[in-house]
Amino acid sequence: EKVEITKEQQALVKSIVDAYNRHQIPQDVTKKLLQEQYSAEENFLLLTEMATNQVQVLVEFTKNIPGFLSLDREDQIALLKGSAVEAMFLRSAQVLSKRMPNGYTEVLKERVRNSGMSEEFMTPMFNFYKSIDELQMVQEEQALLTAVTILTPDRPYVKDYQAVERLQETMLIVLRKLCVLQHPQDPQYFARLLGRLTELRTLNHYHAEMLTSWRMNDQKFTPLLCEIWDVQ
Numbered sequence: 413e414k415v416e417i418t419k420e421q422q423a424l425v426k427s428i429v430d431a432y433n434r435h436q437i438p439q440d441v442t443k444k445l446l447q448e449q450y451s452a453e454e455n456f457l458l459l460t461e462m463a464t465n466q467v468q469v470l471v472e473f474t475k476n477i478p479g480f481l482s483l484d485r486e487d488q489i490a491l492l493k494g495s496a497v498e499a500m501f502l503r504s505a506q507v508l509s510k511r512m513p514n515g516y517t518e519v520l521k522e523r524v525r526n527s528g529m530s531e532e533f534m535t536p537m538f539n540f541y542k543s544i545d546e547l548q549m550v551q552e553e554q555a556l557l558t559a560v561t562i563l564t565p566d567r568p569y570v571k572d573y574q575a576v577e578r579l580q581e582t583m584l585i586v587l588r589k590l591c592v593l594q595h596p597q598d599p600q601y602f603a604r605l606l607g608r609l610t611e612l613r614t615l616n617h618y619h620a621e622m623l624t625s626w627r628m629n630d631q632k633f634t635p636l637l638c639e640i641w642d643v644q
């Protein structure tokens with residue numbers, strides 16, 4: 413059937429993509445990834461700094477998702493806490509995708525591989541990065557997929573499930589249309605995109621274990637990360 417994006421859907425995509433591009437980790441922070449020496453301690457510190465900055469970026473992006481600020485305040489917090497790790501996997505996946513000649517791909521991969529993280533998390537993590545890279549998402553899809561991830565209604569402690577579901581539904585309808593228009597040769601593209609969200613959920617589980625294994629070696633996180641990940 414002829415897929416058409418309505419005027420208000422176009423406006424929705426524009427506001428989300430603009431927010432996605434407007435809120436990024438400042439260059440003077442990310443360029444440290446290129447400059448600092450390589451040691452497990454230094455790599456862990458840098459990744460901690462990046463994650464902390466990324467959470468701040470994520471909060472600003474989320475506030476620009478139409479309808480988010482009209483949700484119950486406590487639900488807003490529950491959605492951010494529940495989706496932070498998944499949103500950061502999506503963001504770091506974009507940075508690691510070879511398609512973006514951003515100069516960070518190799519150094520970030522190197523630092524993640526040597527940051528005191530145990531081997532058992534590397535495999536699922538880098539499999540995810542590979543599966544995201546294969547999708548070759550355009551920025552509209554990346555921005556909308558991040559919004560869809562944040563607006564996942566079944567996060568712990570969400571009270572008004574329906575309100576969140578309605579917002580997510582709106583995003584999914586637009587995302588599906590974009591996928592059909594952007595990848596006419598691949599009718600399964602949208603389904604594959606949603607499959608990545610399922611994979612992200614499993615990474616959440618690995619990440620929780622990663623945090624405890626890091627804490628065992630008494631690695632320090634920042635107050636913001638402790639807050640959002642309920643550690644320490």
Ligand SMILES: CC(C)c1onc(-c2c(Cl)cccc2Cl)c1COc1ccc2cc(-c3cccc(C(=O)O)c3)sc2c1
Pocket residue numbers: 436437442445456459460461462463466496497500501503504507516520524633637
């Ligand atoms: C606390 C820390 C040790 C940690 O614990 N788990 C994870 C994690 C790891 Cl390993 C992998 C996935 C998810 C998480 Cl959450 C991390 C590091 O998380 C991050 C989070 C976001 C970003 C964005 C970056 C980035 C670089 C260049 C450019 C840009 C850019 O946006 O331009 C972004 S690096 C980076 C590192």
